[in-house]
Amino acid sequence: MTTIHVNGQALETDATPDTPLLWVLRDHLGLTGTKFGCGQALCGACTVHVDGKPMRSCQLPLGNVGDLAITTIEGLSADRSHAVQKAWMELDVPQCGYCQSGQIMSASALLAGNPAPSDADIDTAMAGNICRCGTYPRIRKAVHRAAELLSAAAGTTK
Secondary structure: OEEEEEOOEEEEEOOOOOOEHHHHHHHHOOOOOOOOOOOOOOOOOOEEEEOOEEEEHHHOEHHHOOOOEEEOHHHHOOOOOOHHHHHHHHOOOOOOOOOHHHHHHHHHHHHHHOOOOOHHHHHHHHOOOOOOOOOHHHHHHHHHHHHHHHHHHHOOOO
16 A cells, blocks of 8 residues: 555555556546647646646656646645636636546645736646636636735735
């Protein structure tokens, strides 16, 4: 058995060390919010936070995770109260929605390190996340809105 730290909990899995983290999360732990897209770490649908940094879980072997803290879309907030999730819902970002958990995870990592990103910052941080429906303008607008919500919550202004 291997213990991994997911969404603030120590969880055990019998997955082999070469199993991609994506399949450990989905098939072994039942956390299906993280999606399989391309399996090549190119589309971003499988993005999770690994010690706060966005990473593609489809190409990250369980054996490389060790004691690192993993956060999935389910761990971002239990009730969709994270500023990015609120902004996504407020602006009706998703069309089909398949890529959105990866988009949200990338956006939340960006805002954790850059609370007032420019359009160029957003474009750079989100470049590895593909949306087949083309909701990129709404995604950018939602990242800006989430930054506003975070700023308001912190009592600062942009």
